[in-house]
Amino acid sequence: MMERDIKLCAQGLARDYAGRRVVDGIDIELAAGEVLGMLGPNGAGKSTTLRMLAGTLAPSAGRVSLNGHDLAEDARTAKQGLGYLPERPPLYPELTVDEYLSFCAAVHGVPRADRRRAIDAARADCGLEDTGRRPIGHLSKGFQQRVGIAQAIVHRPDVLILDEPTAGLDPNQLRGVRALVARLAARHSVILSSHMLSEIQAVATRVLIVHQGRVVYDAALARHGDGDTVELLLGASPAREALLAITGVVDATALGSGRWRLAVAPGHDVRATLVDTAVARGWQLLELTRRAPSLEERFAALTSGSERHAPEAAA
Numbered sequence: 001m002m003e004r005d006i007k008l009c010a011q012g013l014a015r016d017y018a019g020r021r022v023v024d025g026i027d028i029e030l031a032a033g034e035v036l037g038m039l040g041p042n043g044a045g046k047s048t049t050l051r052m053l054a055g056t057l058a059p060s061a062g063r064v065s066l067n068g069h070d071l072a073e074d075a076r077t078a079k080q081g082l083g084y085l086p087e088r089p090p091l092y093p094e095l096t097v098d099e100y101l102s103f104c105a106a107v108h109g110v111p112r113a114d115r116r117r118a119i120d121a122a123r124a125d126c127g128l129e130d131t132g133r134r135p136i137g138h139l140s141k142g143f144q145q146r147v148g149i150a151q152a153i154v155h156r157p158d159v160l161i162l163d164e165p166t167a168g169l170d171p172n173q174l175r176g177v178r179a180l181v182a183r184l185a186a187r188h189s190v191i192l193s194s195h196m197l198s199e200i201q202a203v204a205t206r207v208l209i210v211h212q213g214r215v216v217y218d219a220a221l222a223r224h225g226d227g228d229t230v231e232l233l234l235g236a237s238p239a240r241e242a243l244l245a246i247t248g249v250v251d252a253t254a255l256g257s258g259r260w261r262l263a264v265a266p267g268h269d270v271r272a273t274l275v276d277t278a279v280a281r282g283w284q285l286l287e288l289t290r291r292a293p294s295l296e297e298r299f300a301a302l303t304s305g306s307e308r309h310a311p312e313a314a315a
Contacts, residue, residue: 008064148165209303
């Protein structure tokens, strides 16, 4: 089995504010070509975590490396491979788009001879071809957000960190930026935070849910066999204990009229066993349906209440 090409690695990240730990031991790996969607309720620690990953906030504990370079010990080299869009884009409204991107390219160390080409490529990727001479302050919020993304990619980094890139956009602007992120994902490894589950599902290949400063879920999207539910319609309904005795079934709820809902342990597919057992015991199996929980259901289950959750991970 080939090892993954890890572009970003964070180990044991923690951050304290006024004596209170707001990020508590977060571990993250981002492989080449991955789009990692970070979800969490307000105050979960998403933006704090992203700021530590981007090197704009020092962690109270833990370490971050980019392309094998430690962000604390070799920040200049590490940040050459990083592009960052904070929640509030760092724009100068009085500058034109080209003036601003030229400044950003210089800050990122793009050689003077290559800057024109780098600026044109970033504008083209972000749909800003006709805005080079326009002051940023005269652009719509959606186009300003595109300029913010353009500054993050002008030096062609391996890793992009985008904190709420569609915040405050109208539906048309949102669709445009979402499509842009999807295009960028073909050339960059991306970490994307959002409050919108639909946005994460549209562009991410993997989702990470943060709650109370900890990772409570980390898995690829569109996976099956990870805590599914199975619904049955039986002509001869068995005792609940008989269903619970089936390996992988962790709960059984009678819905009435011969219908049952079974909760299945992560990593188990109990359908074949259910069919064999129903035939052997004469339960008259009439229907069997498996339903994987939606991301919305997972999010609600993992972030409701105040209790700490142990992290769920990909099997």
